[in-house]
Amino acid sequence: MKLWTVFSLIIIITLCKGNLKMTFEYSESKTLQNKIPAFGTIFVDSTVSLTTCASICVQRKPCQMVFYNAETRICILYDFLVWNGTLMEVSFGYRALRLLNEGNAKCRDVEVWNRAGETCFKQYSSGTWISNIEAKNHCNLMQSSLLVIDTKQKHTFAEKYYRSTSAAPALVGLSDIASEGSWIWENGQPFDSSHWGAEGIDFNNVDITRPGVFSFNADCGWIGIYQNIFMIWDNSCPKTSHWFCAYNP
Structure with a gap:
């Protein structure tokens, strides 16, 4: 890309x-x-x-x-x-x-380095539906975890990535599985809505006409561009086709 x-x-x-x-x-x-x-x-x-x-x-x-x-x-x-x-x-x-790198810190080939966010990340896809657990396991095999966007800088970088590539809507490391309505990132940080703005969030009001959306009742966070807005929304956990893995180099 x-x-x-x-x-x-x-x-x-x-x-x-x-x-x-x-x-x-x-x-x-x-x-x-x-x-x-x-x-x-x-x-x-x-x-x-x-x-x-x-x-x-x-x-x-x-x-x-x-x-x-x-x-x-x-x-x-x-x-x-x-x-x-x-x-x-x-x-x-x-x-x-x-x-290319910073001291000994270097991303693997074809991964994206968000230097200020201290994160290497890559989008993966599957030819068949997999669950969020399987996506997590795939990330773990890559010595990484599902992407966390818990700062304004990471949000800005991810939006720039989406607007400059043909990246598909994808699963990230956010869910309210533990407690309905309480969205938590994989690293334990609570979701901060101020990074996204009112139009950038669509939880519990899913528009199933949006590309990549599979169900109304959903507990996992996905990101993507919809109607020219970089958004995060709730989507299916057991039915995943694209996801991001990330780690600190």
Whole structure:
């Protein structure tokens, strides 16, 4: 799903924090050459080298990508990854580099790294219906658990992912199985509605015309885009087709 063809070039940045040396690797994208994101960029208003630009990204926690123009020496930091649906603008002379890891923390191949959320995640799907328990067991085999979206940053990142990919509605680690109406994340944190807004939540009033919805009486949380709104809603627990696994690298 990502617009990403990687050069063999790897830029390695080493920073010293106290007596601890931390190494950060960047890979360069051939596909994104001469392009910059249309939205969500943060301009560093100074003339810097590529190495310095990458170092600034490392020191800014949300930053995940660098767009750099060697001629103008303009450094652009980007807080998300670029997928097929990300709006891009042509801007000649720019190189695009993606932060691969942070010290020893690194996601597995084809997983998405939400750096500021300290989470690696991936959507999985099944050719047959499975239960939420089976989805959880699959995540456990991958040394992960169902995705938790318990902060505003994780919500923003997940919405950006959905709006920039063709991801299907999917099960996440939220349920009210233990107590009807009390929605709890897999990590024990209660559901915080303030991250979603009034139009982004549809519990106990399921619209079965929505893609991916299978039943009225449901106790598991699903996320997806519906009528151009990034939403979370209650859906079937024993009948799952897509789900997210996540872990802290």
